[in-house]
Amino acid sequence: MAEQNSVIAFYDERMLAHEPNIEVPFLPGRIDKRVRSLLSGLGVPWKYPEHPARLTAIRQLLDLEPLPGVTFEAGMVATREQLARVHTLSYLDSIYQLRGKNAWLDVDTTAVSPGSLEAAEIAAGTAIAAVEAVVEGRAESSFALVRPPGHHAEPVRARGFCLFNNVAVAAAHARAVLGCQRVLIIDWDAHHGNGTQDIFWADPDVLFFDIHRASPFYPGTGNLEEVGVGLGDGAIINVPLPADAGDAAYLKAFHEILVPAAEWFRPDLILVSAGFDPHSHDLALNVSYDGFSAMTGILQSLARRQCGGRLVFVLEGGYNLISLSRGVRSVLKVLAGDEPPEPGQRGLAEVEAAAAFHRSAFVAEEDTPSTPTDAGPDEPSGTP
Numbered sequence: 001m002a003e004q005n006s007v008i009a010f011y012d013e014r015m016l017a018h019e020p021n022i023e024v025p026f027l028p029g030r031i032d033k034r035v036r037s038l039l040s041g042l043g044v045p046w047k048y049p050e051h052p053a054r055l056t057a058i059r060q061l062l063d064l065e066p067l068p069g070v071t072f073e074a075g076m077v078a079t080r081e082q083l084a085r086v087h088t089l090s091y092l093d094s095i096y097q098l099r100g101k102n103a104w105l106d107v108d109t110t111a112v113s114p115g116s117l118e119a120a121e122i123a124a125g126t127a128i129a130a131v132e133a134v135v136e137g138r139a140e141s142s143f144a145l146v147r148p149p150g151h152h153a154e155p156v157r158a159r160g161f162c163l164f165n166n167v168a169v170a171a172a173h174a175r176a177v178l179g180c181q182r183v184l185i186i187d188w189d190a191h192h193g194n195g196t197q198d199i200f201w202a203d204p205d206v207l208f209f210d211i212h213r214a215s216p217f218y219p220g221t222g223n224l225e226e227v228g229v230g231l232g233d234g235a236i237i238n239v240p241l242p243a244d245a246g247d248a249a250y251l252k253a254f255h256e257i258l259v260p261a262a263e264w265f266r267p268d269l270i271l272v273s274a275g276f277d278p279h280s281h282d283l284a285l286n287v288s289y290d291g292f293s294a295m296t297g298i299l300q301s302l303a304r305r306q307c308g309g310r311l312v313f314v315l316e317g318g319y320n321l322i323s324l325s326r327g328v329r330s331v332l333k334v335l336a337g338d339e340p341p342e343p344g345q346r347g348l349a350e351v352e353a354a355a356a357f358h359r360s361a362f363v364a365e366e367d368t369p370s371t372p373t374d375a376g377p378d379e380p381s382g383t384p
Contacts (some may be wrong), residue, residue, distance in 0.1 A: 002140040005069055005337035005362060008133050008349075010126045011145045011383045012075035013060055017115025018148050020102070026111070027103040029102070031251040035104045040287045048111065049319050050161040055147055056175040056329050065329065068197070069336035073133070074144070074296035075126025078169060083124060086165055086199045088129035091156045094179040095163065105158045108218075112163070120148055120163035127170035127314045134310040135269065141311040141335045143274075145328070149316045151193035151273045152219060159195065160219060167273045167314045168199045171206060174269050181205060184267035186258065188295060189275025189316040192222030192238070192285035196273065202232040207265045209258050211282050213242030237261060246286030247294070248345035252368070254298050262302055269310045270303045276318030277329035289295055289323075289330040292310070311335070 022039065026032045038044050062070070102109070118145055122145035130144040135361040150167055152160030167185060176179040185200075187193040187210040200206040212222050228236040239253045262270075278287035303311040313331060318324035335339045 002134065002137045004140055004309065005326045006139045006141075006336065007070045007332060008074050008130070008139040008142045008146060009062070009070055009078045009332060010130050010142065011055070011072055012077050012122050012126055014018070014122050015055060015075070015119040015126075015147050018113060018119035019052055019115065020048045020111035021207060022046065022048060024102055024370055027101060031104045031107065034107050035109055038107065038109075038283050046369045048109070050148060052147075053321060053322060055145060058145055059324045061325040062332070067191045067329070067332055067336050070332050073129070075116070075122050075144070077121045077128050078125035080162070080186070082128060082169055082173055083121075083164055085169040085176060086155060087153075088156050095158065108160050109257045110161055110163075116148070116163065122146075123148060123150065124164040124169040127166040127312075128173045130314065131170045131269065131271070131310045132178065134312055135174065135180065140304070140309040141313070143273045143313040143328070143335070144315060146315050149275070150314070151187055151189060151196050151316050152191070153195045154198045156210050160191065160196060162195065165199060165200070165323045167271050168196050169313065170314065171271055175205065180205070180268040182265060182267045183269050183271060184262055184265060185209070185271045185273065186299065187273035187275075187316070188278065189273055190277040190282065191218055191275065191317060192240075193273055193316075194219045194221040197221065197226065198238055200232065201228055201236065202230040204231040207235050207237070207261065207267065209237045209239075209261065211239040211241065211253050213245075214244060217243075241285065243284070245288060246280075247288055248289055249311050249344065250291055251294055251298075254295060258285035259298065259302060262306060266306060269306050269312070270299060270307060272299065272311070272313045274331065275316035277323045277328055279318070279323035281320040281323035288342045288343055289326055290346060293330045293334050293340035294332040294343050300334065363370065
């Protein structure tokens, strides 16, 4: 078993080569015309939101404010066989043909650049490497810092900036090669993980818990009634939330829905599709850094009770560079042994100290408690 609080963060610069640029010529076709018509209607300049700075901002913060116990390793390239466990061969054939090219893949503005296919293969392979590290006992937990993200990618198509479903590829590898029979996947990204749900829709050995902003927010799936089918009926758990939901709602869902479900399921491995767009800076929901820390603490405790601490995070969304990098660091800090703070309590001690400092200026003198004396019950106190 790995040493408690040992953490490996996986980071590979080759994933920075995924860099769609709408100013360069794309493959001509109906999708190109439709996307460009859509973008022209915005009336404001548009840049591809899923860009390399998402990863470099995280790495720069972790270099600037290093965390004891967190080490870094590079990723690896996923093979066709590994990808084919969750994607159809026809889809893989079609996407491999885009290697070295610029192309739009859907009207959700998912696109590829000349370096995108290798970056996506490395993103999926790095998620596998993060799982292998914890299953083999080299670390108690790990974090795959990857892009492009994956949870919108379906078996037959790319969607929502996602080419391959990284967390699904990692889960399938854990079951096929590493001896994990039951895998729990938690998705706390602001957007529903439609691709992950689709891949494991009828699978009783993967429990998928997704908490997200409710439809019609993109991608419009993840309703309460979507619970799986056949043998997998009940193995899909969706918790759709209103736009102003924050720490209290997330933690209530974790305590009252996720934890009991996980204890019933008894996973061999826990994976987290960790998006940081629920933070208020991304304008989707209102989760704080302390909220991310508290959720991590719950999952760490759950993993230690259920599966020897084996806990793997795989990066999904998050497009504000400050909240993305700070959010990742708040997760890694807890994984490395820091006690997660209680959300909503930050600053209370400072307010109490300020109140004590200022109180004498506005509390009336007669309200000040009198000083007790040694006078007896029948004797007047004070001087005659």
